[in-house]
Amino acid sequence: MSLNQVGADGHTSTEHTANSIFDDATSGPFSLKDLARLDEALTMASRETGLRFTLFIGQLGADTRATAEDLHARSRGDTTEAVLVAVSPGQRVLEVVTGTHAARRLPDRACALAVLSMTNSLSSGDLVGAIVNGLRQLSDQAGRPSPARH
Amino acid sequence: MSVAETLIIYAGIPLALILVVTLLTVARSSGRPPRYKPGTPWEYEDVWYEPHPEPGAHGGSGHAGELITGHGDSAHQGGTLHGGGEHVQPGALASALAIGETPHGEHGSTALSSGGSSAPGSRSTGGATAIGAGGTGTLPRRTAAGGARGTW
Structure with a gap:
């Protein structure tokens, strides 16, 4: 299992020297199985649509929308094709941010629908399931990239 | 039925069952991070996951992990x-x-x-x-x- 993780940690707790995958997995909020599911969901959503889905889990600050948009602006790669799913479980807030190209294929209504189903699962405590299903729904809505662009 | 038999059947067996179930519960939950419950504070570090690069787009799959x-x-x-x-x-x-x-x-x-x-x-x-x-x-x-x- 390999999940590309851009860590935002400023803490020393990850300064481990053991380099064990189990250390990494158990120190975070997800088990190895959960990480594998998230990994597959992110990668498949991105491959199927040609968009770039990234997933942020953490605090979003006081202005969650502004923080999420800021994160989106700073994500690497082509930000116009980027879709950021930002979850703040502590604040119980979920933000989906789409770039300019991505927004054409994922209109706000489609995002709102995915967010609605995600918050439904989240309210029952199924964090990973919500994210996986939400990503699937977003990628289904976006569809495959048009051949004209390739 | 003697007093000892009664105690074993009506107290001992239920207690043993409770113990087994407790042990199973503790053993299962200790090996993985606790499940998220809405309303509880989120005390993990912020993480940002991104998808794997397209195969061949990033100079090979060696960087995937x-x-x-x-x-x-x-x-x-x-x-x-x-x-x-x-x-x-x-x-x-x-x-x-x-x-x-x-x-x-x-x-x-x-x-x-x-x-x-x-x-x-x-x-x-x-x-x-x-x-x-x-x-x-x-x-x-x-x-x-x-x-x-x-x-x-």
């Missing part, structure tokens, strides 16, 4: 071990630091505030240096065009 941490320290996540902060890119780290986290050491923080005045990334804190080089201290252009918000 990459885990980039905020201090440019290469961690291990799935079989491949990478050295140093060589794969750390400015955008990722800048975004990691944009959410209010402080980088490790004063080296990183000076790079962030002064916008690239520190030395080029030749040490393991090269990731922090890249923030100054890439972020340049200015706010990025707004890229968001839409989306949705939800609470639960």
Whole structure:
């Protein structure tokens, strides 16, 4: 299992020297199985649509929308094709941010629908399931990239 | 039926069953992180997951298991071990630091505030240096065009 993780940690707790995958997995909020599911969901959503889905889990600050948009602006790669799913479980807030190209294929209504189903699962405590299903729904809505662009 | 038999049947067996179920519950939950419950504080570090690069688009699949941490320290996540902060890119780290986290050491923080005045990334804190080089201290252009918000 390999999940590309851009860590935002400023803490020393990850300064481990053991380099064990189990250390990494158990120190975070997800088990190895959960990480594998998230990994597959992110990668498949991105491959199927040609968009770039990234997933942020953490605090979003006081202005969650502004923080999420800021994160989106700073994500690497082509930000116009980027879709950021930002979850703040502590604040119980979920933000989906789409770039300019991505927004054409994922209109706000489609995002709102995915967010609605995600918050439904989240309210029952199924964090990973919500994210996986939400990503699937977003990628289904976006569809495959048009051949004209390739 | 004697008193001892009665006690064993009506007290001993239920107690043994309760013990077995308790042991199973404890053993199952101790091996994995606790399940998220809405309303409880989230005390984990902020993480940002991104998809694997397209096959062939990023110079091979060898970088797929990459885990980039905020201090440019290469961690291990799935079989491949990478050295140093060589794969750390400015955008990722800048975004990691944009959410209010402080980088490790004063080296990183000076790079962030002064916008690239520190030395080029030749040490393991090269990731922090890249923030100054890439972020340049200015706010990025707004890229968001839409989306949705939800609470639960």
